[in-house]
Amino acid sequence: MVLVDPTPKELVDSLSDEQIEHLKAAGATKGVIDEAKDGLNASISTFKSLPTLEDIPLEVLTSSYTGRSALERERYDQLVAAHKSLSEQVTVGNHTIASKSSHYIQMDEPMLVADAVKRVYEKVRPGIKKYIQPF
Template sequence: MAKEMFVQLSDFQLFAKLTGENKGKPTVVMDAGYGDSSKAWDSIISDISMLTEVLIYDRAGLGKSEKSSKSRTSSEMVKELNELLYRAKIKHPYILVGHSFGGVNARLYATEYPNEVSGLILVDSTPEDYREKFLPTMSKEFREAYNKQFVYEGNYEEFMGSLKQVKESRRKLNVPLIVLSAGKKAHYSEESQKLWNEMQKEILEISSNSEFIVAENSAHYIQNDEPEVVIDAIKRMIEKF
């Protein structure tokens, strides 16, 4: 059974939806990519909610959530998520699942609140050195299109500020980590695809217990292209508990 709620934070409300039931396992908390609402998880949510309780939510200014007056950087979003979970009385431990930019938030959350997190799954997450290491290898058209997309939540500076925050706070985490990398990215040359997978693999270093999986037939939205890969990763993470 799904329970929808609007949770009041300082000067705005966040929309969240809780599905599934707590069977003594961690609650799965899912954070979508940049500009995406919680609907980004529609393809897998019913499968996951058969396993345990799942919380999806819309970050401020997206989907059904109101806008926040605070800056749109990961550190603010992580505080807001923490407050949302507290006010909605969702008890930890959590398994955090972050797609793309949501993976940046999930990493920072696990760093800021290590005692609340029992597992971390990053779904084609944005690497911290994306601007320095990856963007320069792409075509001028790709870079221009990339820079123009930052109009949905937070601007280019705030997004890059978030990558800086996750880089500066980086330390070894004592939680199991699964990194899923998309193996068939749109508009990527063979070299770019190889570099992308390598940069995804480097994220493994943040945990002493990590696993790397390439979703060979997936573009950026692995949860849509190969949902079973994401579902299986979450299932195995739940079983570790």
């Protein structure tokens, strides 16, 4: 599994009033913030319903820090810690910071994403034969 700059639920739910005001100052409306939280909660519910992840290869890609304020830096540091922790919850996990990317890693560094997919494929390839039927 490859996760490209995922946002952990606890990070969104823990937004302080100051951080929400900061987002609003950047142009995010309450509706946008609430919609993002709802979408994230739905994704997390789906994710939690999956079987245990501990034995699957996992690549977690994190964008590089692009913020300008101390508040943004604090949130970024929390995000990096959450991503690193996620990658450590599986037996074959890897965490990579995309040094040349903003949030859209797949646009800024597509080969980094492709390489992560390739690494996961190489790890699961030996066991994949049982799912492939000969023609």
